[in-house]
Amino acid sequence: MDFAEALTKAIDNSGLSLERVRHHLGARGMRVSQSTLSYWRRGRSRPERPESLKVVTALEELLGLGEGFLTDRLGDKRPRGRWVDQAMSLEDMWDSRATDLGEVMARIDRLQPTASTYLTVRDRQVIGPDRREVEMHSTGVVQALEDGVDRFLAIQLADPDDLGVPSIEAGPPCRLGRVRGDDSTGFLVAEVLFDRVLRAGETALVDYRVRMRPGAQSEVCDRRFLRPVGDYVLQVDFHPDAVPARCFEFTRPSLQEPETALNELWIGTTASTHIHVRNSKPGIRGVRWEWE
Template identity: 85%
Template sequence: MPPPYGAAVVDFAEALTKAVDSSGLSLERIQHHLAARGMQVSLSTLSYWRRGRSRPERPESLKVVAALEDLLDLGEGFLTDRLGDKRPRGRWVGQAMSLEDMWDSRATDLGEVMARIDREQPAASRYLSVKDRQVVGPDRREVEMRCTGVVEALEDGVDRFLAIQLADATDIGIASIEAGPPCRLGRVRSEETTGFLVAEILFDRMLRAGETALVDYVVRMKPGADSEVCDRRFLRPVGDYVLQIDFHPDAVPTRCYRFTRPSLQEPETTVNELWIGNTGSTHIHVRNSKPGIYGVRWEWE
């Protein structure tokens, strides 16, 4: 029999929140029970579902929802029926994207690493502007990525955000990270098995909604092969984005292309060839961008 509050609840996030609260189980215990059933889901993913920041859509996620219905004694279809229509694909959307949109099957791995830093996800924030500068060395391998930008708080109480880096399959190790003033480095978690590095970038003060902070950090890579692509993945819209690639004079590619991708479920779009200047540098500049993936790829031969 459905819970007594069921008839009044039409939203998936609200239904899940009330069911969890009524069960008396913590998210950690729920995660443990799901793991016992052979289902791996991160604490951050469960938290996102409860707070409405993302919702389950992939087949694996929907199996977890069905297991939650049984675990929380909700009745078959109680949560699933409240998911509504699937979000539109193949077009830009104005709302925040989920980890699954940007990281596909690796979203669970990323969520696990994020949860080890903070079981309750950091308050919402977004880049108003950001510049990434990637340096490629004489051996055609990545050297470092420097990020500078302006971050806006979307709610009160924001004092940090998470920087994410994923090692390539050919990298010999996880990247390292350093932060410069006015921000500083907080907790850092990395996993050799998944290739993810997640680090807290701490602001110099607590922000209220609408206030901004400056960020400056450097990621130093440990590449094991020639680099071929560099991209940035935005879960929320960004006002102004610049990606600059500086190639060493002894390692200038023959061609460079810019590309855009709404999510990992969609193909690349806006593929244009880029000019490589006589200093061995190229860049892309994006204004008022939607959530998605923006990057540059190149060819050595």
């Protein structure tokens, strides 16, 4: 019996729902989302990070299991295969906020956050005359990693000083499915539905626009990739009356590692700048600017 089977049997025998399990873990000081527990049960992911292994130990106590009953079934870290090579976790990209993100994601069923990946993506960020974000327009090509994929998740996090979570709309050939936002955490999670069901390896075009609710001037724009991306363009268009003094390209392998400035960027006569990244590893790529 592997880890997923052992965990499923133990939870079923306890008579507790995943929500109650999460609640009891929280009372023990362990923060884990219901969606993460569900992924562990189904074998879609497994605990490997130190924080996750502490949750497994707490589960053994909570479910009345012997010490090591679950942890001994984890074995060595799972080998990296065709689709999981170099893949990052939500914790790598969102740090402690991953728990909040997981709880918002759990409000949408049929989640398949690792079933598709970007081949190419272009983001266009617009900054208004008051130095605040206006909108982000994203287009790209998504490839299915397994049969039956008909959607992907768009995730946006509001800045701490924003007036609330942003809104989102999809353009053809996509349409919006379920959308969940949480003002308390700042997360917006939306299903972007393809125009057909994909088989593994097939591609779909995506097009969506996120409209911000800024409460203060903006100083950064970034994209967080859980998987490698073949071609990424980030364009930042400033209003002619609000052009920053300097712009920099930056990268960050994960939130556990420091940000590295790569290049100072030229702001053209149209008050626009951009970065173009090829064959990028998972991580955070973005543009940061200084107003004065």
